[in-house]
Amino acid sequence: MLKFQNKLALITGSGTGIGQAIAKRFVENGASVIILGRRREPLDETAKMLEGIISEKNSGASVRIFSGVDVADEAAMNGMFESLVKDNVTIDFIINNAGVSGPVTCFANASMDDFKSTIAIHLTGTFWGSVQALKVMKPGGKIITISTFFTEERPLEQRPYRFRSPYTASQGAKNRLAELMSWELTDKGIISIATNPGPVHSDRIYKTVYPKAAAEFMRVSGFEDLNPVEVDAANKELLPLLGEDERVIKDGIAKAAEKLANGKDIAKLTETLTNLLNKIQTIAEKVQNNTSHMIANQEFLSQGQVSESVLNLCDDEIAKILNGKVIPGDRVFYPVKPHIGTTTPGVHQPDFAGKAIVFTIDATDKTDAERVEFLAQHVEKNGGKVACFISQSTPADLQEYISSKFHSHVVDIKNPEEVERWLNTAKTNIGEILGIIHITGKLSDGLKLTELSRAAWEELTEKFISTPANVAQRALEQFVPGGSKDPRLYKDAKGAIMIIGPDLPIGRKVTGTQRAQVEVFRGALRPFTTTVNQELSDVLNSKIRIFTIFPGSVTGSEPNNQRIADAFNFLVSDSSASSSEVTFCVDELR
Template structure:
């Protein structure tokens, strides 16, 4: 493929949250199509690995594209975002496409148990970050610029179906607000005669490591915390979710160490307050923790299957398929047609 036949040859594309997952897949697709790709995220190591992959793609495609990387930038930080765009403006002559993809899972807890700090952090990344990135990108946008925001199908309004994401009030609230934000910005730019297009993409259920490793297990743990588990208090289950669950599916040795650490602490705490269960030793408590983890895995699989049953063809989208949807929306002719709209999933 020649450089001239690539869909986004010489365009400047900024993708937030692009060190891993969907953001990384989007960055790769743009690199394949000749774009200059700017990546950013909270962690340096994944970004550096992604940058190497993008450069390899560009070499293999004989593209003139460049890669620019901004590790550690918080999309909701006023000064960090300003400084980043200043640096981008020194390297490139404007920006053509911004993809607002950065996000966090947020707390997965029943509403009454959600700390204000966690709610604020989730909204800060999803909503405030999308707002601040978009506002600053507008200062450097070329004509026919596009701002595409990744949202979730759980914000869609359909009769007779439960749309809000169970136990994820901060996430669902912030995502829904992002949809309205894009609509409002589209109207304002149109009234000013600006050729800048805003689109929201709700791609539908996606196969994502973050979902499988964090969201489903956290939701399962919350179900169990509410329903109870023999030998464990609600606080114990919260600590399993926070201190042990992150190691599930990772290194088995690290998982066992996390279980043993928590079991030892629980023995000490129960003994100090003369708990009725304080006669249990660390080995017995560790065994109970493992049984609870087995139950969490079982419930998490049920949650996953319930989500799968909502999909017309029963298949989750891959991250690469999601990236292709974004590139289709980024086509300037398509962007003009769907400006200001939230593109819903037709698969659920």
């Protein structure tokens, strides 16, 4: 009898790539599989291949297809699981594999719609697929989540992944979600493990991620006589030509030159575009080569090797041992600075005279409002002016509390255009903006994340991931008007952005589950902050910094708002521009 005979595995994103390799490995070991994805054709081809293996093994297994299923599509996912419930199906394993590369560009230039879409596929897709799968799982069922190695590597370290801010945010949160599910699903007997396979041979990495990263380097600086906007337009035409034969490339460049000429000399533009494509290919190969040289044998994993590791995690005894763990299967020895600290270095108290500090606030409870009060008074006491923009989702009594003390407006801080408009208003009415402080608020007590509705979950990802990102991006545009289109404007620009929260829970009897819940959203903000700061400093050569402050401690002690004020003092000082540490757990005292 084959190892997984009479077992059933559901693999998301399984028409191609790693998902297909995992499905193949399962049926080779006797399991039946459910494969799903957005496109029917690759699923049909995969099913035909899998059925051939089943016939050869004579295992009696089966293949079931659900096409047109995007893991971010609530209705499609619900419909699939309703069909399985109706057919009295029991799933033994769900493999959360589906994913996309997401936008590959500086955060300042990224579309917030694309940012949210990446979060929806990687993080919400994993969450909702896992939660719905509980309807058709019994004790002993296993949730295996495939995430990335470009997030946490060791305690108090982060790996920045320039040009991939929504990807790193969603992957960091996904790692912590896998841990959280192991806590919340213990009573159901369900095991949750994540694995970070590291670089894997795939078309996505060779034809999409590396070339797009190389193209973004070219956009940031401009190329020959092309400005960043022109390089961006050229990149869209040129990238699909990579890997094609010489004649296709030559014809493609000629068509691109005609399309983009806009009064330029066609022959000269053709030469420039040829040089640009060659430069992109050279940089992409260099990035790949540099990554491989951080691996002992300089080899990326194959998709088959990843599938083997996933099946190992599905073994009953191994899964029990590793329940709740994130397995760093990658072998990249990636040199990184810590990026995470505790208390910030002390600096002389800045004089805020003539400067404006803007607060954007998504308060959950009274202590959030009191934190705003403390920090705003700190600014005013030292000569600065304060404007408070309060989220519409903040409870009415807290809106009133803050508005009674400081110049405030209730606004839709989820809306990029509205945030930009109010920041412009603040600059016009109270002066140059020195810094922008965003308060995320806390995670409400008494939640069980795996029992939330889809709408309630999406409110949390909006509150703790998308809204801070939206405020940060509008702040960048405030500090460098037009910088998203012309990154050269960022050179030596100054500005300070601070994201505060979510807090760790307070009390002497804080549970592991409570901490793990908060860590899901902290897990998004850590790599996001690290990645964006690397872009700001190393790519854009600016002195703008984003700090994230996480109040509270693992011992459950009360947060100290003075330490947050001290952190802001450091953020607006010249010293912060050279700091490798950008995330501070200010209440964690060693």
